[in-house]
Amino acid sequence: MKVTVDPSNAAAPLSNDDATLCARLAAVVGADHVLTEDGKRLFFATDIFTSGKPVTAVVVPADAAELCAVAKLCTEFDRAMIPRGGGFSYTKGYVPIVDGSVSIDLRRMNAVHEINVEDMYVVVGVGCTWATLYDALKAKGVRTPYFGPMSGYRATVGGALSQGSFFLGSTQYGTTADTVLGLEIVLADGTLVVTGSSAGTNTNSPFFRNYGPDLTGLFLHDSGALAFKTTAMLKLIPFPAHHRYATFAFEASEQAQAIATMSAIGRAGIAGECYLWDPGFSAKMAISNRLVDDLRYFSNVLKSGKGIFGGLIDGLKLARTGKTFLSRNRYLLHLTFDDVSDAGAQGRLDEAVRIAGQHGGANIEPSIPRALRAMPFNDFTAIAFADQSVRNLPTHGVFPHSGIIEVGRAVDVFLATNDERMAAHGITAGTIYFAVGANAVACEPLFYWSDAQLAAHDRKAERSDIGQLETMPERTAAGQVVADIRTELTALFRDLGAVHLQIGKSYPYRQTRAPETFALLQAVKAAVDPGGLMNPGALGL
Secondary structure, eight states: OOEEEOGGGOOOOOOHHHHHHHHHHHHHHOGGGEEOOHHHHHHTTBOSSOBOOOOSEEEOOSSHHHHHHHHHHHHHTTOOEEEESSOOOSSSTTOOOSTTOEEEEOTTOOOEEEEETTTTEEEEETTSBHHHHHHHHHTTTEEOSSOOOTTTTTOBHHHHHHHOOOOTTHHHHOSGGGGEEEEEEEOTTSOEEEOSGGGSSSOOOOOOSOSSSOHHHHTSSOTTSSOEEEEEEEEOEEOOOEEEEEEEEEETTOHHHHHHHHHHHHHHTOOSEEEEEOHHHHHHHHHHOOHHHHHHHHHHHHHHSSHHHHHHHHHHHHHHHTTGGGGSSEEEEEEEEEESSHHHHHHHHHHHHHHHHHTTOEEEOOHHHHHHHHSOOOSSOSOOOSSTTEEEEEOOEEEEGGGHHHHHHHHHHHHHHTHHHHHHTTOEEEEEEEEETTTEEEEEEEEEEEOOOBGGGOTTTTOOOGGGEEEOOSSOHHHHHHHHHHHHHHHHHHHTTOBOSSOTTTSOTGGGSOHHHHHHHHHHHHHHOTTOOBSTTGGGO
16 A cells, blocks of 8 residues: 655655764664654654654653653754654644654553552553553553543553543543643653652652642643653542443434533533534444444443343344444434442433433434443544545534534534535535533534545554655645645634644644733743744644
8 A cells, every 4th residue: 555745755864963863862762762764754754634844763762761861862952852642643743843853752651650549540651552541440440530532542641641632531521631630741851840749759649639830730731842741640530330321313403402412411410421423424434334343342342241141232232223323314412321320320311311301302222322332442543444545534623512502503504615615525524522521512523535545544554665655745635625624614613712622733722822821831831941842833832
């Protein structure tokens, strides 16, 4: 399979200065952990939508001490440093915009250092995947409140803390930032800093976050613009032993009722996850997952039931309903409820049924939320297409409950306005809504089209075969239309009062902040990174 690169982005030979830097980096982390092959330099400069300037090298430190030395060396050589985790950014989060950048791959720093079930915290390396952390914690009977994105087989703890993330557990407990007690970070000059209660001289226990100003929050959702994260201290909760699931269907003409139901359930704080699929996204899901995925879901549902008999019933329900109901022209509201008691889980479900009934929702078999909880993490993408040329690009905004129905209408008008332009290039769209905590709702249209393979699409091998590289434009016509539509949609979201996670270098953070607020951030940046070497361009800095 051939890989597409922009000819202007071809990896240039290393200079003498580059070679000197790489030799000194190798003395710190070992020669095997300084990668200078052209394929790696291209791969680590490419996210799932954009190719950037090839990096000089990829450095893979093993621990905080090595990272401190790496940062100090890069600062000495005046080189931009780009933190990278699992690599799932679609907003240029780790795409270099300056020549000579060094990509810092943090995935070797992946240990689960401590699980403290008495004081209810876990200490984990930022390179640990959410799936690995989830399994380690579940064995101890605990869980983090937010416990990962759907891409958690490969997505890392540090990536979510830097970019911001919500999904599993987020309707009840909020985003990644709401789960954090403290951080160990490395500044651009190699200084090691700890935040939270464990930063004191009188205790090393990360049991409490807010002792004085919240320095932990300063380095969360920063898109890697302020510092490297090395270790995270996260809250724990008892692993919920009892679950219920629900799906409510609304006709295509009942968008307002569907969104109002989701909003009301989100505000009630009763659901672990509460997410709404519009007819376009439901139809896309109906055709996307292959038979192997159906069998895998069925197997995991069997394993997740209460004993063999309970699991068999769950599995047979899923097999019977399949995904055929997804192809109908309806909004589908999916819900998961967790509780320490069976009665508590049922009570949450009963309240959701009452709320949905007030808005005319039809209670149908909850195959989707049941399956997603049986297998909460997916490998790279939640949608497995038989056609590997299919791409998808999400574009989201986060809004208050009071404005989300207006947002839904505006998005539908926007998509209808662009229907001919999209159809001419084979572009389709579907929208997901998600209740985030009790205070916010996210709206995320996803665009689908066929396109050439970027280096980042070779996810598992993480290489680009230079012998197969084609010299052709970075963007196909369809890809450019998607890029243009995303820009226009982001502008619409801005006008509607959106905020964003995964800001990277794409969402208009600087343009949406009051001058005094952004000036304060600039002052912080100057204090922790006076050379401006930490991920230049992120957050508009």
